[in-house]
Amino acid sequence: MENIVARVTDGFSLPPAIDFAPIGVGPEAFGGGECAPVFFIASLTPIPSNPGPGQSVRAIARLSPVTQDCIVELSVQGTDGYNDRQLIPTNKNGEAALFIPGGAEDVQDVVTARVCVLVNPNATPPSPDQQCMTVAGGLPGRLIEMIVQYVF
Numbered sequence: 001m002e003n004i005v006a007r008v009t010d011g012f013s014l015p016p017a018i019d020f021a022p023i024g025v026g027p028e029a030f031g032g033g034e035c036a037p038v039f040f041i042a043s044l045t046p047i048p049s050n051p052g053p054g055q056s057v058r059a060i061a062r063l064s065p066v067t068q069d070c071i072v073e074l075s076v077q078g079t080d081g082y083n084d085r086q087l088i089p090t091n092k093n094g095e096a097a098l099f100i101p102g103g104a105e106d107v108q109d110v111v112t113a114r115v116c117v118l119v120n121p122n123a124t125p126p127s128p129d130q131q132c133m134t135v136a137g138g139l140p141g142r143l144i145e146m147i148v149q150y151v152f
Contacts, residue, residue, distance in 0.1 A: 034067070034068075034069045034070050034071065034089075034136055035067065035070040035071065035115055035116065035117050035118065035134065035135075035136075035141075036117065036118045037065055037067050038063050038064070038065070038067050038070055038115055038117050038144065039064055039065065040063075040064055040144055041061055041062070041063060041064070041113050041115060041144055041145070041146040042062045042063060042064035042094075043060075043061070043062045043146075044059065044060070044061045044062075044111060044113045044146040044147070044148045045059070045060050045062075045148075046058070046059050046100075046109075046111060046148060046150050047059075047060060049150065050150070051102065051150065051152055052102075052152065053102065053103070053104055053105040053107075053152050054102040054103070054104070054152070055102045055152070056099065056100065056101050056102045057099075057100040057102070057109070057150070058097050058098070058099055058100070059074060059076065059097065059098045059100060059111040059113075059148070060095050060096070060097045061074060061090075061095065061096050061097075061113035061146070062093070062094055062095050063090055063094040063095075063115065064094070065094070066092075066093060066094030067090060067094050068089075068090055068091065068092050068094065069089050069090060070089065070090045070094075070096075070115060071087050071088070071089055071090075071115075071116075071135040071136070072087070072088050072089075072090060072096035072113055072114070072115055073085065073086075073087055073088075073112075073113070073114040073115070074086055074088055074096060074097075074098035074111070074112070074113055075098075075111070075112045075114075076098065076100050076109050076110070076111050076112075077109070077110045077112075078103055078107055078108065078109045078110075079107055079108045079109075080103050080104060080107045082100075082101070082103065082107075082109075084098070084100070086098060087135065096113075098111070102152065103152040104152065105152060106151060106152065107151070107152045108149060108150070108151050108152075109149065109150055109151075109152075110147060110148075110149045111147070111148050111149070111150075112145065112146070112147045113145065113146045113147075114132075114143060114144065114145045115143075115144045115145075116132035116133065116134050116135065116141035116142070116143055116144075117134075117141050117142050117144055118134050118137075118139055118140075118141050119139075119140050119141055119142050125140070126142040126143070130142055130143050131143065
């Protein structure tokens with residue numbers, strides 16, 4: 001057994017707090033709209049992923065980081081002529097879902113998720129094909145998009 005020697009002083013004191021500002025934590029720290037903290041669409045998943053003829057599908061878009069009340073544009077375009085487009089706010093898990101009725105055998109659906117994220121005024125503006133207007137404030141934004149395709 002070995003003894004360890006330590007020296008202590010009793011002169012420790014916390015430095016004085018001078019002119020501090022609280023640090024925002026969570027989505028409100030980003031400011032600038034409900035989709036400001038979103039970096040990308042983490043997934044766009046059809047459930048079930050391999051639907052049979054006539055089987056309905058739920059397409060679920062998940063944002064990263066998880067962001068509640070961000071408006072996601074979910075749309076579907078089917079080779080049978082079916083199409084739908086809805087603006088859906090994300091839930092507390094950062095997800096927005098679109099219900100798609102089942103199609104006939106060999107029908108192909110293309111599902112698209114789009115989010116318009118506020119652009120920092122000091123950042124380089126996005127290219128024209130990536131520009132959009134935010135839903136909340138009608139401010140310039142960057143378009144984030146993900147597309148999936150499945151066959152009945």
